[in-house]
Amino acid sequence: MADIVSQAWFWPAVFVSVGLPLLLIGLTEMYNALVRGGSRAAPIVLMVRNYLVPVAAIMVLISQPGAWDEEQSWFKVFATIFGLLVILVVINAVDHLVFHRAEKGSWRDRFPTIFSDLIRFVFIIVGIALLFWWVWGADVAGVFAALGVTSIIVGLALQNAVGSIISGLLLIFESPFEMGDWIETNEDTGYAYGQIVEVNWRAVHLDTGNGILVIPTALLADGSFTNLSRSPEPYLAKREVEFGTDDPPGRVRELLVRVARDIPVSSPDREPTAATLEGSKYSVGIPLQNPGDRSGALDAFSTRLWYAARRAGLHLDGDDTDEWRTADRLQKALHQIAPILGLRGGEADALASSARLERYCQGEVILRPGTVPDATRFILDGRVVLGIPTEDQGFVQVTTLGRDDAIGITALTRTTTISRAVALSEVDVVSLPVAMLDEIVRGHPLLAREIVRESENRVRLARAALAAVGEVLPYGRSMLG
Template identity: 45%
Template sequence: MTELTSQPWFWPTLSVVVALPVALLVLTEVYQWLARRESSYARPVLLLRNAVLPALALYILIDQLNDSDVEATWPRIAATVFGFLLILFALSGANAALFGEARPGSWRERLPTIFIDLGRLVVIVIGLGLLFSWVWGTDVGGLFAAVGVTSIVIGLAVQSAVGPVIAGLFLLFEQPFRIGDWLDTSEARGRVLEVNWRSVHIDTGNGIKIVPNASLATGSFTNLSRVTGAAFQATATLAFSPGDRPATVVEMLRAVADALPSKVADLPSKVSALGAGEYRVSVPVIGPSDESPTKNLLLHRVWYAARRAGVRLDGVEPQDDMTPHLAAQAMRIGARLGLDDETTAALVEAGRLESYAEGEIVQATGSIPKALGFVLDGELQLTATARDGARMPIGLVQTGDFIGATALTRQRVLTGAVAAAETTVLSIPRDVVAPVVQSHPGLARQIGGTIDIRRRAAEEALDPEKSRA
């Protein structure tokens, strides 16, 4: 070994064999980093990696021949350059054949590029050794032995540091997740933005979390984007009083979940009774990114729906008291409709206050109303539903107006009503309203006129050409 290391060509050659692979790996990472950011420096770095550094290494190796007993003739130099280019051509062809058209999901498609680069470097080193042996008659056996011993020593010295990196590389080879997937790890939860051989960049919604591949390889995590069912399930658990009828609670929760805008249209929501007053609601959504908004909206709307259904969310007794402001508003509506104070007070006494969150459906298109609803606070958006299910706005029902006019005629409504803001409606059953309407012809005319106006508005929205004709 001493005779070998004392050779003048040994250390320059060893530096090429060791430094060239490391430099190429570093430049590969720099190039990929610049390419992801579409930097103009990516092409110069690529040229440095693919041409300048290999040419410099070849020059250093050939220059060592000046200190040897071998005659450096031009044919030998030309043969060396030709052999080096031939090695590069063979590697390029092998790379195109093996990995250029790899099928999605195959091991060739999943193999990390760093493994390919390392294999390419090993082939280049072996090829250069054989090339110098054939063309120049150099004994490279001792050099390979020295490099092998050096590699073993270095590997033993840094095995604790390299081990996690290797584990991370094998994680990339397995590819349990891709860019854009949502991960739930012990360190972060969010969407994968970037994956390299060192770490995974996860967008948590509150910054970018850098998670080392080694921690993912040695720990456990959940890929939220790879679900076994038809859609991702946004799940929430809610508690009611154990004395509430389960059928009433389940029906109310399912109605709220099915009306959420982020729910997948063709899949049903699921409500499970867990016992002790707890219920689990599962809403099918497109992906994990919709989970948090869906759960927030579900919990928000359930508060209003529970009060309307008369069930006790978190054990709290539901109550919608008639405040002085709402009572005064009800009396003003009665006066506007031509009713005396006594009649109005009787209707208010028989009615029921119902509160709706913004976006909730107050009146479904095609339904037969069971009550006349007077808006005491807030406003409603009237809509017409097209054949494809799209809702088209056709007007507003503001404070003092009413919906459910066809409750008395028992006809289906052509218009739906959605709460445009937090809205309070005084709902009066048809059996209570009917005698009052019969005894007040002016009120009957107002209700009939409202029915005609809203029907025409719905017809014009659904078929403008027919309505003009």
């Protein structure tokens, strides 16, 4: 027994026969655990188990004295195979640990794929060269010298092309933008505005809303641009407008802010801004939740501003004509609603001194929650949705109002309304101020009863609409306009 233990091959044989199965079992369990966890390291462990460990065991056995010929050719072959496997395992392990497990936003996450591929290729070439030098005694100095000279020649020949590519790759590595960001380039790079839909080592692809614009990354690296999505404040969509020289600037700025605040895509985290410029020009800034909403927001703002300026008696673009709001049309409107109010023709004509014609565009808010209506508006033409805003549902529709229906019936009781009325189409109304309504009710008491009946009907509709979505009416019945 002592003679066997003293043999040179005994302990290596024990290591291979006992340690190899245990190591294979351990690696198998590790591989199964990584597969269950969805880890990218599972293929690396599988490669170690199936190839690296068996080849290492064979090398241990054939490395014993007298196992092979004196030159140990087979040992060198297995050593070469083992070295290649080590190179592959190490490169894949480093790639997994450094890049695939990188935290979002870190330098490893921003590292360009082409750089990692180039580094991997260089390490493979260098590793193979060193392996052949160590195992076979090959002279690889000439290979490195030729590689260096070739790199210099190719670099000089492609200096401009490679320089632009490197500039683009460095820009990607810096990562001033990412997929989905909105950017705006300056004049030095050619003006462009759009959302990033693809980024590669050569170009950035922008969705401009009118096709895909491809901008070389080198052009962005040499120029300047603005990342609209990375501003700490909401993006401001700006527009300049002009009013009449006789329009009070304070009223104009107040109107601009009010119209901008009602744009659906405006950000609730910041108030719109309005400033007076030279002459009768004004600048308005609309904070947006998403820079991509700029075109739609500015279009909606310009449309609504036209209607709001007409209602406010201000002169957008210096225009002081209003061919729609005429005395004849007002008289016809009052005669249209006279039966609703219980008035005769002469009584309706008497309202012309205080009544007003108003027009709203689709999407405009006619009645706001949390306010006491200063007038009751009767619909002459168009459709209006009446609803209640809630925290969970956003907006619960109660009913749709049409011709001859009233908006703001809580004006008579001076009660704060909880409802919101939004125009579903272009809407024409005639507005009767509260003082006028008081006079009409004193002369026609039955009108007050009709208003109460309509208010109760809307409360009943509101309770049913809210109950359908699991909500309850939070306030008294007289608060629904």
